Amino acid sequence: MLFLPLLDGAIAQPERPEAAVLGIDIGGTKLAAGVISPRGQVLSYQRVPTPADQDAEGLFDAVVGLAEAVRSRCRLPVAALGVGCGGPMVYPEGVVSPLHISCWREFPLRLRLAESFGLPIALDNDAKAFALGEALFGAGRGSRALLGMVISTGVGGGVVMDGRLLHGASGNAGHIGHTVISRAGPRCPCGARGCLTAYSSGTGLVSRARAALGR
Ligand SMILES: [Zn+2]
Incomplete structure (x- = not known):
């Protein structure tokens, strides 16, 4: 049985529990899409690098093309x-301005995907989506509380309590990546100094390694 998060964070059964769900992950480094069975099984999957030097429409076309290709391979x-998309975003409207995807600023992703696919959409911060996925089908199955952390182009997080994904007042509950570790720390892509992301994201680790090696 596959469950979908409602906008208020509750978990509910979809209208057609026998049907699959198309999942899309949009990050600063890669795009991924997969068709997931009602039991949480990945039926088809593909990931590609996030195209660089694209404008907003070019990137959107790449996302739709990848998702359609994955859907076409599944019966x-x-x-x-x-x-799931990198933040920040206006939640739950799904207007996204991902820090690591500079061509999307206030891009109406939820609306555009609804127009393209004509399907109900659950769109959320990628780290929150990851946390919910782990709570339902992965490492957190059966546990009362879960903190999911993603360390990739940035650092993100999500919290699931009693089967509910926490959203918070602005949809950013659990998003620890921009917690300031040191006010005198390195500059973060968000503009602040010393965020956890500036130290521990993939890009932050590379920057620190380069600095340590003098390159
Ligand atoms: Zn930051």
Whole structure:
């Protein structure tokens, strides 16, 4: 049985529990799409590097093309779309301005995907989506509380309590990546200094290694 998060964070059964869900992950380094069975099994999957030097429409076309390609390789009907995207975003409207995707600023991703696919959409911060996925089908299955952390181009997090994904007042609950570790620390892509992301993200680690090696 596959469950979808409602906007208020509760977990509910989809209208067609026998149908699959198309998942899309949009990050600063890679795009991924997969068709997921009602039991949480990945039926088809593909990931590609996030195209660089694209404008907003070019990147959107790449996302739709990848998702359509993955859907076409699967026989099960797809009932809904689940999308994780780097933040920040206006939640739950799904207007995104990902720190690590400079061509999307206030891009109406949820609306555009709804127009392209004509399916119900759950769109959230990628780290929150990851935390919910682990709570339902992964490392957190059966546990009462879970903190999921993503360390990739940035650092993100999400919290699931009693089967509910926490959203917080602005949709950013659990997002620890921009917690300031040291006010005198390195500059973070968000503009602040010394965020956890500036130290421990993939890009932050590379920058620190370069500095240590004098390159
Ligand atoms: Zn930051």
